[in-house]
Amino acid sequence: MKSSLAERAILYALVAIILMVFVFPYGFLVSTSIKPPVDALAIPPTLLPQRISFDNYTIIGDFPVVQRSFGNSTIIALLSTVISIGLAIPAAYAIARFATWAGKLFLIAALVTRLIPPVSVGIPLFAIMRSLGLIDTHLGVALAHSTISVPLAIWLLASFMESIPRALEEAARVDGCSRFGALFRIIIPVAAGGIAVTAIFVFLASWNEFLFSLLLSSTGVKTAPIAIAEFKSQYGIQWGTMTSLSVLYSFPVIIFSLLMQKRILAGMTMGAVKG
Amino acid sequence: MIENRFSRHVQKLAYIVLAALLLGVLSLSSVSAQDGTDVLIWSLGYSGDYNEALVERFNEAHDDVNIVYEDVLTGTFTENNQKVRIALENEAGPHVLGGVDVGANLQALVSTGQVKDLTEYYRASGLIDRIPPNLLSQVTVEGRIYAIPQNMESVGIFYNKDAFAELELEVPGTFEEYVGVLEAVKEAGYYGYTMGLAGGWPSALMASMFMYSSAGSEYIDVLSGIQPWPDCDNCLDGLNAFYGMVANGYANPEPLGIDYDQSLDxxxxxxxxxxxxxxxxxxxxxxxxxxxxxxxxxxxxxxxNTDIMTLGGIGGSLIVAEYADVDAAFKVVEWLTSEEVAVQALRDVSQLPAFTIDVPEDIAPLTYQIASETAANVDKIGFWPVTYLPPKVFGDMNQIVQGMIGGMLTPEELLDEMQETHSAYLAEN
Amino acid sequence: MAQMLSAPRKRIAGPRFRIDLMPYLFILPAVVIYVIFNLGPVLASFFLSFFKWDLLSPTTEFAGFDHYDFILNDDRFWNALGHNFIFLGLAVVIPVSLGLFLAVFIYEIRRGRVFFRAALFLPAIFSGVVIAYVWKWIYHPFAGVLNPTLELVGLGAFTQSWLGNPKIALYSTFIAYTWASFGYSMVIFLAGLQDISTDIFDAARVDGANFRQKLFHITIPCLYDVFTFVITLRIFTAMGVFGVIYILTGGGPFYASDVIDIYVFRMIGNFEMGWATAAATVNTVIVVCLSTGFIKWREWRSWTS
Structure with missing residues (x-):
């Protein structure tokens, strides 16, 4: 880049301000979580902790329900990832390679039904889950989450698969591979990067979902967002503990986004620009 | 090359996923079985730890009935209520529903035939003579009793004793004296009345508190749709008193900018x-x-001259009609009303059980004071309006009260607006 | 089996339809799950808008368009819908242009790119619950950090009851929404930028084009399809905004930040499914018309130019 030094300095300063504004809320959350619990309520507030204390974190040990909810969230998000990816791979392959009208129609229908407010779908969904005996099970909640993420997963994967040269597959087919064989031996390994990105999206969608988790679980499989939201009403207001829970809860999200950001970007490229 | 290395990572990830899933499945399959009838309780009332201790004691003392306890608090009243009703409709609910806000909420459940008529059990067990009439009326629908009052609480003003001592203030006995206290507090540079009205419920509840304490049982007629809102002059007095908290600077500023929990800070x-x-x-x-x-x-x-003293909440236990073993379930809910449990509840969770008991003197002074005052005034306690108004109308009322606090409606206009919303609802349903 | 289904590539004489079943089999599992757990409940909820039934009582009564009649005559429905449109108008401008600006910046710089990208993208994938609670605390009129910060930088005149002032509340929720969504637009723009051939930018530089000329004559036209995608996404999220408003204001004060999904949620409280599903259906129809109309218009424009 040959832009002048002054121009670049202004640009950096501007973005630094924007960055400060946008990182600020999260920074405030982290800073509150390492204050002593009583300081969390101080009026007026202090931006940085005057005293450092991890009481807000150690106190979580007293709440087994909250601890269990993190386990539930993990199991449900993993299950939902396996189900969504398992359903999306063959469907995306069919849409990318055979361009069937049924596939396209299904994809459009699935994206449109996502526009309906989930609150009005909740009641019939509960009835269906109940008749299948899936209320308050990991599988039930995971399936509900999968219905949210499968259309997006198919869409992302299809764009990844479209970018794989057909020649690769045809070579395999000439060598006597069936279509299943080609899918498993050629497409899946080559699209592994895309599959991983999609899996992360699906995982995070399930990890963050609130409404269906609330409706479909009672005590057995309560997820972390619900436990955090309930925390307030159940144990009085403990803003400090709310912040430490929120920080812990955001941890996987941050890790994934830092580790995988190049991949996520690639996924976006495929999905958005070519899809 | 990078792609290949990446796919190996994915493979590793897949193994980790499978292992985690396996662990999850194994941990699910460790539910223990016990002798006797299982009674599944969903509690919407007391805090979880306390209930778990209670259940343990019951299970140790009884061989024939075994309580399985689940804490299903989810936050707001509407969310709780919604979830319970969905579950009952689908027969995926509990056998006993504990800590339900009864009242009109009970009527809705009774009208769909989901809860058991307990009148005969009441008579046979003598429970009918032990429960004060105004509590009994809260669990009665068209002459039949459907719930067992389990716990009750009444609301009042908690105050900063040190500040009162510093300003040499006395506890007020009349509303005029109360306003005098607020005035003195304001002079001294404090705020008197704490208000956090953001969110879906506090505005309607606080305004109701004042209307109730002015109109008494007349307000119940208004809530039930029997009397039009604008015709209730006493309600207007209550609203004006409530609005005065803001208009006269007795409450903290910005009541609409913070929610109830934040206001407590x-x-x-x-x-x-x-x-x-x-x-x-x-x-x-x-x-x-x-x-x-x-x-x-x-x-x-x-x-x-109002006929009620303050607002209260009453938690009742219901027995689900369709699939519960009623004898076993009744044994459980009856035990929950026993003096033993009531006294223990006072010691552990500072809430008053439904009927007059001898309040133990060894509990903390504040708990003792509230418990004995509530016990002495049990027949003068009115119940939360939230149980009388349909949730949609309650939600609208909350918004409309915010309109008055924000200066967009006068108290008179609020009553007109309520009438319009309420009657439109009643006309459709 | 796969051999049998796919082998006959040679044409047998005479006209003949050959349906390749394999692709359908591949899609089938996803379709089955979708129909059971997604389309089923959606259709059920749509049909409920024509019946008077609270899901609990044993009797149902056909209501025709009664529920639609009520909804369309309810001022509060139009108030909520109007707020959705304000949200939409702002959402297609602010998060989108912010995302574009940051994407262009990150594309231009060499140092610190990874850090900026990660930090700015983070809010886009946070849980809505966490986001809403954080903002609730930021806006707090006494304990919040926004008002003191404004005073600190000399903007004391702008201190506000951010969620309590009916004139401001909707816009305050919009800021929280922007915080949660601009990162998504940014990453998509960034992806689009990386697809533009660097030759075009090099040629422009040789011609002596300045930053503004490059932006308006190269970057934005080249990102035509990306814009279509990003704005369509904003249509969906702005018309369906719920969580952030539910936690921050609950639609208040006095309906000042009410939107359709909050309106629907209030109706659902007591299982008045008829009104709720009618309002949800109207909103869905609007979103589908808006988004398909917009996409068709963009296609038509790119085709005519």
Whole structure:
């Protein structure tokens, strides 16, 4: 880049301000979580902790329900990832390679039904889950989450698969591979990067979902967002503990986004620009 | 090359996923079986730890019935209610529903035939003679009894004792005296009445508190759709008193900018000196470690001639009609009303059980004060309006009250607006 | 089996339809799950808008368009819908242009790119619950950090009851929404930028084009399809906004930040499914019309130019 030094300095300063504004809320959350619990309520507030204390974190040990909810969230998000990816791979392959009208129609229908407010779908969904005996099970909640993420997963994967040269597959087919064989031996390994990105999206969608988790679980499989939201009403207001829970809860999200950001970007490229 | 290395990572990830899933499945399959009939309780009332201890004691003392306890608090009243009703409709609910806000909520459940008529059990067990009539009326629908009152709480003003001592204030006995206290507090640079009205419920509830304490049972007629809102002059008096908290600068500023929980911090910080709350506040406030002592008095009624003293909540236990073993379930809910449980409840969770008991003197002074005052005035306690208004109308009322607090509606216009919303609802349903 | 289904590539004489079943089999599992757990409940909820039934009582009564009649005559429905449109108008401008600006910046710089990208993208994948609670605390009129910060930087005149002032509340929720969504637009723009051939930018530089000329004559036209995608996404999220408003204001004060999904949620409280599903259906129809109309218009424009 040959832009002048002054121009670049202004640009950096501007973005630094924007960055400060946008990182600020999260920074405030982290800073509150390492204050002593009583300081969390101080009026007026202090931006940085005057005293450092991890009481807000150690106190979580007293709440087994909250601890269990993190386990539930993990199991449900993993299950939902396996189900969504398992359903999306063959469907995306069919849409990318055979361009069937049924596939396209299904994809459009699935994206449109996502526009309906989930609150009005909740009641019939509960009835269906109940008749299948899936209320308050990991599988039930995971399936509900999968219905949210499968259309997006198919869409992302299809764009990844479209970018794989057909020649690769045809070579395999000439060598006597069936279509299943080609899918498993050629497409899946080559699209592994895309599959991983999609899996992360699906995982995070399930990890963050609130409404269906609330409706479909009672005590057995309560997820972390619900436990955090309930925390307030159940144990009085403990803003400090709310912040430490929120920080812990955001941890996987941050890790994934830092580790995988190049991949996520690639996924976006495929999905958005070519899809 | 990178792609290949990446796919190996994915493989590794897949193994980890499978292992985690396996562990999850194994941990699910460890449910223990016990002898006797299982009674599944969903509790919407007391805090979880306390209930678990209670259930353990019951299970040790009884061989024939075994309680399985689940805590299903989900936050707001509407969410709780919604979830319970979905579950009952789908027969995926519990056998006993504990800590339900009864009243009109009970009527809705009764009208769909989902809860068991307990009148005969009441008679046979003698429970009918032990429960005060105004509580009994809360669990009665068209002459039949459907629920067992289990716990009850009444709300009042918690105040900063140190600030009162510093300003040499007395606990007020009438509403005029109360306004005098607010005036003195304001002079001294504090805020009196704590208000956090953001969100879906506090505005409607607080306004109701004042209308109730002015109109008494007339207000119930209004809520039930029998009397039009604008015709209730006493309601208007109550609303004016409520609006006066804001208009006269007795409450903290920006009541619409903070929710109820956030407003409590103003009390803990010593900025506001009085807060309207229920007995559960004793525990909640302890965890905030305020550096002053807390006292309690009932908010004096706006209209001294009203027939109720304060608002209260009543938690009842219902037995689900369709699939519960009623004999076993009744044994459980009857035990929940016993003096033994009631006294223990007072010691552990500072809430008053439904009927007069001898309040143990060894409990904390504030708990003792609230418990004995509530026990002495059990027949003068009115119940939360939330149980009388349909949730949609309650939600609209909440918005409309915010309109008055924000200066967009006068109290008279509020009543007109309520009438319009309420009657439109009643016409359709 | 696969051999049998796919082998006959040679044409047998005479006209003949050959349906390749394999692709359908591949899609089938996803379709089955979708129909059971997604389309089923959606259709059920749509049909409920024509019946008077609270899901609990044993009797149902056909209501025709009664529920639609009520909804369309309810001022509060139009108030909520109007707020959705304000949200939409702002959402297609602010998060989108912010995302574009940051994407262009990150594309231009060499140092610190990874850090900026990660930090700015983070809010886009946070849980809505966490986001809403954080903002609730930021806006707090006494304990919040926004007002003191404004005073600190000399903007004391702008201190506000951010959620309590009916004139401001909707816009305050919009800021929280922007915080949660601009990162998504940014990453998509960034992806689009990386697809533009660097030759075009090099040629422009040789011609002596300045930053503004490059932006308006190269970057934005080249990102035509990306814009279509990003704005369509904003249509969906702005018309369906719920969580952030539910936690921050609950639609208040006095309906000042009410939107359709909050309106629907209030109706659902007591299982008045008829009104709720009618309002949800109207909103869905609007979103589908808006988004398909917009996409068709963009296609038509790119085709005519």
């Amino acid at each position: 103003l009390f803990y910080q010593g900025i506001n000196v009085m807060v309207l709350n229920g007995p559960w506040f004793i525990d909640a406030s302890a965890s905030a470690e305020p550096d002053f002592e807390i006292g309690f008095f009932y908010l004096p009624p706006v209209n001294p």
